[in-house]
Amino acid sequence: MTRIWNSVVGKLWVTILLLVSFVLFIFTVLMLEFLSNFNTQQAEKTLRQEATTIARIVNEHDSLAATESIINDILGEETNALISSKQGKIQYSLQEGLNQKEIREKIIQNHAFDKVYESDEPIVKEMLLPSTTDKEHMENYIVLASPINVDQKVHGAVFIYQSPDAVHRTTKETTKIVFLSAAIALVLTTFFAFFLSSRITSPLRKMREAAFEVAKGKFDSKVPVLSRDEIGQLATAFNQMGRQLKHHVEVINQEKEQLSSILTSMTDAVITFNRDRTILLSNPPAELLLQKWFLSKEDQSKPLPIAIYHMLEHVLDLEEELEEELEIDGAYYVISISPLYSAESVRGAVAVLRDKTEEHRLDKLRSDFIANVSHELRTPISMLQGYSEAILDGVVSSEEERNEMMRIIYDESQRMSRLVTDLLDLARMESGKMRLYLDDLSINQVFERMTQKFVQRGKEKGIEVSYETEFSDDARVQIDEDRIEQVVTNLVDNAIRHTASGGHVKVLADQYAGQVRIRIQDDGAGIPKEDLAYVFERFYKADKARTRGKGGTGLGLAIASNIINAHRGRITVESEVDVGTTFTFFLPLPDEI
Numbered sequence: 015m016t017r018i019w020n021s022v023v024g025k026l027w028v029t030i031l032l033l034v035s036f037v038l039f040i041f042t043v044l045m046l047e048f049l050s051n052f053n054t055q056q057a058e059k060t061l062r063q064e065a066t067t068i069a070r071i072v073n074e075h076d077s078l079a080a081t082e083s084i085i086n087d088i089l090g091e092e093t094n095a096l097i098s099s100k101q102g103k104i105q106y107s108l109q110e111g112l113n114q115k116e117i118r119e120k121i122i123q124n125h126a127f128d129k130v131y132e133s134d135e136p137i138v139k140e141m142l143l144p145s146t147t148d149k150e151h152m153e154n155y156i157v158l159a160s161p162i163n164v165d166q167k168v169h170g171a172v173f174i175y176q177s178p179d180a181v182h183r184t185t186k187e188t189t190k191i192v193f194l195s196a197a198i199a200l201v202l203t204t205f206f207a208f209f210l211s212s213r214i215t216s217p218l219r220k221m222r223e224a225a226f227e228v229a230k231g232k233f234d235s236k237v238p239v240l241s242r243d244e245i246g247q248l249a250t251a252f253n254q255m256g257r258q259l260k261h262h263v264e265v266i267n268q269e270k271e272q273l274s275s276i277l278t279s280m281t282d283a284v285i286t287f288n289r290d291r292t293i294l295l296s297n298p299p300a301e302l303l304l305q306k307w308f309l310s311k312e313d314q315s316k317p318l319p320i321a322i323y324h325m326l327e328h329v330l331d332l333e334e335e336l337e338e339e340l341e342i343d344g345a346y347y348v349i350s351i352s353p354l355y356s357a358e359s360v361r362g363a364v365a366v367l368r369d370k371t372e373e374h375r376l377d378k379l380r381s382d383f384i385a386n387v388s389h390e391l392r393t394p395i396s397m398l399q400g401y402s403e404a405i406l407d408g409v410v411s412s413e414e415e416r417n418e419m420m421r422i423i424y425d426e427s428q429r430m431s432r433l434v435t436d437l438l439d440l441a442r443m444e445s446g447k448m449r450l451y452l453d454d455l456s457i458n459q460v461f462e463r464m465t466q467k468f469v470q471r472g473k474e475k476g477i478e479v480s481y482e483t484e485f486s487d488d489a490r491v492q493i494d495e496d497r498i499e500q501v502v503t504n505l506v507d508n509a510i511r512h513t514a515s516g517g518h519v520k521v522l523a524d525q526y527a528g529q530v531r532i533r534i535q536d537d538g539a540g541i542p543k544e545d546l547a548y549v550f551e552r553f554y555k556a557d558k559a560r561t562r563g564k565g566g567t568g569l570g571l572a573i574a575s576n577i578i579n580a581h582r583g584r585i586t587v588e589s590e591v592d593v594g595t596t597f598t599f600f601l602p603l604p605d606e607i
Contacts, residue, residue: 026214027204034203038196042189049188057156057176058138061093065136065160065174068095094146096121096173097162113144120144121173127159130171136160143175217245221252233260283367286354287326293317294362303367310343319343322365325351329363339370346370379551391433394426439573448580450494454604457489457523457530464502465521468510476515479506484524491530492604497577504570505534505597512595513538529583530601537594541587549587550575574599 096107096118104118120143121127130137137159145151157175220237227235233256237249277284283300285293296304308317316323319342329336329351337350347367354362401419410416439448465481472479502521509519513536522533541549552572578585578599589595 030203031200034199038199042192042196045192046189054156058158061138061156061158061174061176062136062160064093064095065158065172068097068172068174069160069162093174093176098122098171098173110146112146112149114146116144117146117175121157121175124157127157127171127173130159130161134161141175214245217241217249221249224252224256228256228259231263233257233263283369285365285367287363287365289330289360289362291323291326291330300367303369307343322349325349326363326365329353330360333360344371346374391430394430397426398423433569437569448576450497450580452492452494454490454492455495456487457485457491458483458487460491460493460495460498461502461521461523461532464499465506467503468506468519472510472519475510475513477510477513477517477519479510479519479521481521482523485530490604491601493581493601494577497580498601501574501577501599502532502534504574508570509534509536509538509595509597512536525603526600528603530603531598532601533596533598535594535596540591540593540595541589542591543589546587546589550585 094110094117096104098104104122107114107118120141124139124141126139127137139157139159141155141157142152143155143157145153155175157173160172160174162170162172217237217240224235224237235256236253239246239249239253277295277297280297281299283303284295284297285300285304286295288294293304304317307319319340321340321342325336325338328334330353333353335350335352337348339346339348341347346369348370349365349367351363351365353360354364401423404410405416405419410419461483462481465479468479506519506521513519517537518535520533520535522531522535524531550571552569575585578601581601583599583601585597585599587595587597
């Protein structure tokens with residue numbers, strides 16, 4: 015029942031049914047009232063005719079016995095008659111049913127009929143009299159008193175009254191007919207209401223089903239157009255709406271995919287904020303940045319640094335774009351935040367964060383490099399200039415001093431040449447243009463030969479230089495021999511220069527984690543712990559007060575690191591002050607290259 019009531023068919027049916035029922039109710043009430051009045055008037059008219067006829071018969075015949083049969087024939091069904099010769103005296107009675115005596119007494123004693131004995135006009139009155147069918151029941155009767163023998167001054171009267179059953183039967187029959195007609199009308203109304211409703215609601219149900227399909231994203235759903243009326247026009251408009259929705263959704267999806275692709279491919283971090291400062295959208299670089307900040311913050315209730323929140327509040331409150339460069343946790347970012355508008359109000363903001371840390375580092379390296387190159391070149395240039403001026407000015411007094419100055423000038427020029435060569439090599443390596451010539455070589459043969467070059471030099475300084483290996487003689491490795499020799503030479507030379515007399519320098523070769531491990535180990539002065547992270551940078555000096563030894567350029571470790579990286583290896587350093595230093599580099603075995 016609830017389902018029918020919630021449908022258009024049920025509502026339309028109930029509406030029509032109520033309307034027809036209301037009309038039939040008003041019609042029935044008015045019709046019954048009219049029939050009741052009509053039946054009463056007809057009954058009164060009949061009683062008048064019968065009373066007039068009886069009065070005429072009584073006037074024409076002196077004997078009532080002779081007229082009894084005639085009067086019985088004249089009286090209608092359920093009609094009774096009383097003939098009174100004078101007031102209060104019943105001369106003749108024709109009654110049927112119960113309570114005859116009580117009925118006679120009430121009629122005769124009713125003073126409303128007193129005038130009928132003196133006038134020639136009949137009197138009609140409705141009276142409440144005992145029922146002729148039920149002893150304890152009272153009913154309304156129509157009583158008509160008609161004078162007889164009107165030529166006398168005081169004359170008699172005929173009282174005719176009729177039981178209401180006749181009127182009631184007529185009314186009941188009429189009521190049955192009316193209610194039967196109403197029932198037939200309601201049935202027909204229901205049939206036509208459902209018929210009409212189904213013709214209307216059938217296409218509406220199809221539209222509802224199509225609307226649910228469209229709500230699920232199936233925009234190809236169509237409603238059949240079966241008519242040219244308003245419902246047909248509605249179906250046409252619905253189909254057109256589906257096509258338009260499909261087109262607009264496709265356009266929105268294309269724009270969304272384009273925006274997603276752009277955000278995903280951007281190297282800058284992009285974060286979209288809501289009005290309440292919550293994050294709505296972020297691209298992959300932003301996700302990585304947020305994770306980094308989240309893990310590094312002690313207060314993890316706010317995922318962003320407080321400086322960015324201050325910028326965000328400024329943009330949302332003042333509705334203006336803001337761009338600043340901030341240092342956050344040792345990193346440098348250029349942050350640009352712009353407001354996002356919805357109609358006339360600001361609904362949020364979008365922030366673009368560009369990591370400038372590498373650029374800052376490169377700028378610092380560039381400035382440090384220029385300063386270091388200038389510093390390294392200043393000393394030989396000053397010496398070249400000074401000794402050259404001394405020779406030109408004739409300050410030299412002997413040939414021996416002259417030759418010494420010439421030798422110093424030559425050594426410094428050689429040092430400048432090596433510095434320039436090393437700088438060019440380093441630049442070539444860092445740009446990725448260095449080419450390796452790989453050969454399949456014996457590990458022990460190559461590194462033992464490289465070590466033997468320094469044995470004599472070590473003896474001159476009182477340092478023992480040795481080579482130890484765990485490889486067999488047939489163990490081989492693919493390397494550029496000249497480049498690796500440049501690395502070993504630099505590392506062993508540094509170890510000898512920073513090891514005191516009586517010390518040891520060892521070149522150790524073994525296999526570690528599937529790679530060739532070469533360690534250059536000394537027991538020299540060592541490197542401070544705070545400087546270990548910078549030893550492979552260009553021109554870096556662990557001992558700021560120490561001047562480089564003869565022929566050093568300060569680029570050896572930087573070059574060594576680039577050579578090892580080009581071989582797909584890695585180089586590390588471990589050191590302790592006054593204990594010693596160990597430089598270790600790893601090279602892949604032949605099956606790893």
